[in-house]
Amino acid sequence: MSHSLVIFGASGDLTTRKLIPALYKLAERGRLPGTLRMIGFSRTPMSHEAWRAALAESTAKFVGGRFQRDAWNQFAAGLYYHPGDIGHAADFASLSKQLDELEQGKPTARVYYLATVPQFFEPAIESLGASGLAAEEGRPNSPCRRIVIEKPFGTDLASARRLNDVVHQFFAERQVYRIDHYLGKETVQNILVFRLANAIFEPIWNRNYVDHVQITAAEEVKVGRRGGYYDTAGVLRDMFQNHLLQLLTVTAMEAPAKFNADAVRNEKVKVLEAIRPMTTVEVATNTVRGQYLGYRREKDVAPDSQTATFAAVRLDVNNWRWQGVPFFLRSGKAMGCRTTQIVIQFRDPPLRLFGDGTAGQQKANRLVIHIQPAEGIQLHFHTKVPNREVDTRETTLDFRFDSFFADALPDAYERLLLDVLSGDQSLFARSDEVELAWGIIDPIVAAWQATGRPPLWQYEPGMWGPIGSSDWMQAAGRQWLDDCPVLKHVDGGETE
Ligand code: BG6
Numbered sequence: 001m002s003h004s005l006v007i008f009g010a011s012g013d014l015t016t017r018k019l020i021p022a023l024y025k026l027a028e029r030g031r032l033p034g035t036l037r038m039i040g041f042s043r044t045p046m047s048h049e050a051w052r053a054a055l056a057e058s059t060a061k062f063v064g065g066r067f068q069r070d071a072w073n074q075f076a077a078g079l080y081y082h083p084g085d086i087g088h089a090a091d092f093a094s095l096s097k098q099l100d101e102l103e104q105g106k107p108t109a110r111v112y113y114l115a116t117v118p119q120f121f122e123p124a125i126e127s128l129g130a131s132g133l134a135a136e137e138g139r140p141n142s143p144c145r146r147i148v149i150e151k152p153f154g155t156d157l158a159s160a161r162r163l164n165d166v167v168h169q170f171f172a173e174r175q176v177y178r179i180d181h182y183l184g185k186e187t188v189q190n191i192l193v194f195r196l197a198n199a200i201f202e203p204i205w206n207r208n209y210v211d212h213v214q215i216t217a218a219e220e221v222k223v224g225r226r227g228g229y230y231d232t233a234g235v236l237r238d239m240f241q242n243h244l245l246q247l248l249t250v251t252a253m254e255a256p257a258k259f260n261a262d263a264v265r266n267e268k269v270k271v272l273e274a275i276r277p278m279t280t281v282e283v284a285t286n287t288v289r290g291q292y293l294g295y296r297r298e299k300d301v302a303p304d305s306q307t308a309t310f311a312a313v314r315l316d317v318n319n320w321r322w323q324g325v326p327f328f329l330r331s332g333k334a335m336g337c338r339t340t341q342i343v344i345q346f347r348d349p350p351l352r353l354f355g356d357g358t359a360g361q362q363k364a365n366r367l368v369i370h371i372q373p374a375e376g377i378q379l380h381f382h383t384k385v386p387n388r389e390v391d392t393r394e395t396t397l398d399f400r401f402d403s404f405f406a407d408a409l410p411d412a413y414e415r416l417l418l419d420v421l422s423g424d425q426s427l428f429a430r431s432d433e434v435e436l437a438w439g440i441i442d443p444i445v446a447a448w449q450a451t452g453r454p455p456l457w458q459y460e461p462g463m464w465g466p467i468g469s470s471d472w473m474q475a476a477g478r479q480w481l482d483d484c485p486v487l488k489h490v491d492g493g494e495t496e
Helices: 013-028 048-066 069-076 089-103 118-130 157-170 186-196 224-252 261-273 280-286 412-422 431-451 467-475
Strands: 002-008 036-042 079-083 108-114 144-149 176-178 210-218 287-292 310-316 326-332 339-346 366-372 376-384 392-400 456-459
Touching: 002 013, 002 089, 013 036, 013 048, 013 069, 013 412, 036 089, 048 069, 048 079, 079 089, 089 108, 089 118, 108 118, 108 412, 118 144, 118 157, 144 157, 157 431, 176 412, 176 431, 186 224, 186 366, 210 224, 224 261, 224 310, 224 326, 224 339, 224 431, 261 431, 280 287, 280 310, 280 431, 287 326, 287 431, 287 467, 310 467, 456 467
Parallel strands: 002 036, 002 108, 036 079, 108 144, 144 176, 210 326, 287 456
Antiparallel strands: 210 339, 287 310, 310 326, 339 366, 366 376, 376 392
């Protein structure tokens, strides 16, 4: 079948930095459907040739050594540009005409990708609906219409519901692809493979063996040029509502009966349903918030901003598998290193037979799933130190993707774009999933604003967030794994 992909926000950063490079890399590897046309829609007046030339330059920059002129020229022949305004009906009528001309009456799957700023999501959906571009029925040559919506999907539960309502006026849920690029990461997809394609981990993946789970998404970068957006969003909306909760659901969910979009998403939804939204009093004790020093001097940030650039949140998944196992989530900007990792911290052994029997001597086992940048999995366990009677040391078993697989891991957008084109919704958030996630985050945001508790700690850039975060973990009888994972190849030497 032939495909048309219309990108709204064609001159924006996302299109230039992510979408076009991902599409080009797929084309270069022969992974795209043969008859894919890509139509850029944005306000800037430009010809097809001018858009192609601008993209050639930016794509060469973003894909580096992968850029080959011949391959690009072949790819660029499928790029078209349509100047237009999202609020103008006439521009959608002319877009419709252009699509009909390009498709020449052949059965074509159309994908509308909203890569615009979020304020344009609703008007774009309404214009697609009003112009008839969303309709599937009654058009023999229009087998399917899909819409891809970038994040953020709303800024709270009420706005997410409103956006879902607008979407559902014109598109059925089976046509909707809400992006969370974390789900496109190979290492995130591998969590389910690790858990469910191996029989040995699942029996211990529960409250009987696991003491707690830590999910960390630490970033070294500050807010950069995005101060205006970030100051209204903050870390909870920017990272927790989507990426961190997605990591949590994939870690905690039950095995689906089948590996298809609805079965997988049903299980993820059950996890979110098992997390009870916090009361104001609970927010004061179950969360930590921080702001890096210097944040208030960033461009477009209010000089007295109370926005958190770091947060740590304890969530409890109240179901049979996880009752009593806290999930500690944290994320921040301007932290000591860039790492996203999930730590499954197992329980202490029932008896400490070795050493003097104190807990410090023998840490419990832990499994660390490194999502990025050192993609891999590490099991921490105890080993006898040679030549000493009963001395033990914590050692690791390491798996690294790059030791086993020659190809570099693809960018998340490559996988997600392919899935949209082939109609697989497994790695996209469903409407109920998004709303439940906001239902967990909203009370925290509201309590922070209303009570000012817990206090907004300042932290030095380059730290693991505020000191208060470590104290908070200690008060819960646990310790963060503050580890910058530079996993070295195991050539007989030590790994760290
Ligand atoms: C985005 C956030 O969704 O994810 C950014 O808006 C954040 O603030 C980014 O930096 C992190 O993504 P990644 O893939 O670099 O971990």
